[in-house]
Amino acid sequence: MQKESRGKIEVLLLGVDQSYQVSRKRYQEKSAQIFERCQINWPDVLLEKGWDDVQESFNLGGYGISVIDEHGIVRGINVGKRQLEKLLKDCGAFGAE
Amino acid sequence: MAKTRFLGWNALAFFLFFPVQFVSGSEPVTIKMKPVASEVSGEKPIQGLSGLLGRLFLGNRSQPMQWQGSLSIDGKLHTFFLPEAKTYSTDNPSKQSWQQENKSSQICIDANADGNITIDERWFSNLPVRFGNRMFDVTRLARDGSQLTLAPSKAPLSGLVLGKKCPPFSFLDEDKKTRSLDQYRGKILLVDVWSIT
Numbered sequence: 001m002q003k004e005s006r007g008k009i010e011v012l013l014l015g016v017d018q019s020y021q022v023s024r025k026r027y028q029e030k031s032a033q034i035f036e037r038c039q040i041n042w043p044d045v046l047l048e049k050g051w052d053d054v055q056e057s058f059n060l061g062g063y064g065i066s067v068i069d070e071h072g073i074v075r076g077i078n079v080g081k082r083q084l085e086k087l088l089k090d091c092g093a094f095g096a097e
Numbered sequence: 098m099a100k101t102r103f104l105g106w107n108a109l110a111f112f113l114f115f116p117v118q119f120v121s122g123s124e125p126v127t128i129k130m131k132p133v134a135s136e137v138s139g140e141k142p143i144q145g146l147s148g149l150l151g152r153l154f155l156g157n158r159s160q161p162m163q164w165q166g167s168l169s170i171d172g173k174l175h176t177f178f179l180p181e182a183k184t185y186s187t188d189n190p191s192k193q194s195w196q197q198e199n200k201s202s203q204i205c206i207d208a209n210a211d212g213n214i215t216i217d218e219r220w221f222s223n224l225p226v227r228f229g230n231r232m233f234d235v236t237r238l239a240r241d242g243s244q245l246t247l248a249p250s251k252a253p254l255s256g257l258v259l260g261k262k263c264p265p266f267s268f269l270d271e272d273k274k275t276r277s278l279d280q281y282r283g284k285i286l287l288v289d290v291w292s293i294t
Contacts (some may be wrong), residue, residue, distance in 0.1 A: 006233055012276055019195070020294045021281045024109070028271060030293040042289075043276055045268040051195035057266055059220060059227070059256030061196030068263045068286040072278060077217040077257050081177075091285050 005025070008070075010094050011042040019050030117167040117174060125236060125248035130164035130179065135160040137178060139205050139214025162214065164242045168228060175228045177206040178214065185242040187235050189223040194264060199223065202238060204245075208258050217257060225252035230261060 017027050027046050035041065047053040054060045064078035069091045076087045088094065108202040118126045138161045161179035169175070178187060180203055189201040201223035205214040222235040226247070234256060238248035254264040263286075267277040278286075 006162060008285055009287065010281055010284045011289060012281075014288060014290050015292055017292045017294055018291060020292065022292075022294060027293055031271075034293065043270045043272065043274065045270045047268070049194075051197070052193055055194040055196065055199070055221070056224060057255055057264065058288070059217065060290060061216060061219075061291050063292070065290075066257055066288045068278075068288065069283065070283050070285055072262050072282065074257045074259055074261055074263050077215075077259060091265065093285050 009088065011040075012043050013044035015044055015046040016050040016054060018047060019052070028088060098139045102167070115168050119169045120231075123249045126168070126247045127237075127247050128166045128168065129264065130166045130243050130245065132168070133162045133178065137165070137212060137214070139178070139180060139219070140216050153212060168246070168247070170228050170231055173229055175206060175208075176210065177204055177228075179203075179242045179245075180205060184240050184241065185222075185238050186240065187222040187238050188220070194221070194224060196221075202242075204235065207259070217259075225250040225255060227254070227256040227258060229258075230254065 015027060015031070024046060031044060049056075049083075058066070060066070062078060064095070065076075065084060066074065067076035067079060067084065067087050069075045075091060076083060079087060118128045120126050125199045138159045140159070163181040164179040165176065166178075167174060167176050182202060185202040187201050189199050191198040191200055194201060200222045201221045203219045204222055204226055206215060206226070206228065207221050208218050222238055222245075225232040229231075232250040232252045233247040234250040234252070235245060236248045237244075239245065250274055254262075256264065265278050265280055267275055270276050
């Protein structure tokens with residue numbers, strides 16, 4: 001989907017592994033493996049306070065994808081795959097340049 | 098015409114039964130909560146081991162709302178609820194903010210006014226609570242839930258609300274580059290909360 005969008009879509013990964021006592025070294029090793037396997041190159045953040053950071057910054061309590069449009073407006077919170085595709089279309093992610 | 102009149106009567110009834118508090122300036126406002134008039138329930142969060150077991154074995158997904166209040170901020174009416182509980186408190190002995198560990202009472206704001214409370218519409222009362230584009234601190238919450246006091250907060254805007262602006266953020270990624278909301282202007286950003294575990 002990201003390729004189809006021709007650069008309109010960006011992804012930011014927020015890692016909560018600090019809440020599970022995972023070391024930064026372990027996180028970096030494992031995430032590098034996952035990125036290579038999935039052939040992705042998304043920026044990732046290992047949050048210092050894990051879930052506490054997610055709760056305090058975004059009021060989110062679970063895994064999932066949230067969608068912020070090009071104007072910085074929240075268009076979806078913890079969306080599933082189907083809803084995500086629809087939201088991205090609605091946001092004009094796949095429109096002509 | 099008939100529809101307009103009908104809506105007018107409904108609005109009048111609403112204001113009679115649920116007096117609306119208006120917020121202006123920086124003064125705290127105390128809200129007298131009313132028992133929920135019609136059945137309103139919300140998606141139940143998974144809290145602690147008992148919550149997880151309840152979800153897995155009992156399919157316990159719904160939580161009824163007990164108290165209802167209204168707040169008008171910048172001309173917009175916000176309806177919010179307190180979920181059913183024996184007692185209410187802003188205390189969080191665990192000192193951890195996240196849903197699994199946070200023991201403070203929750204405030205459920207029906208942000209999209211659809212009469213259904215989703216997980217993202219729940220806020221912990223020990224943390225700043227977002228109404229529209231403003232943050233409030235819950236400075237007092239009656240033990241029986243019948244009254245609460247909200248004070249405009251000095252905390253920065255936080256929390257995701259559908260249709261509202263994303264709060265500013267700034268994180269250092271694993272390549273030591275700063276990632277902030279401003280960098281994504283003009284792009285569609287997918288924020289993906291994940292873990293390797």
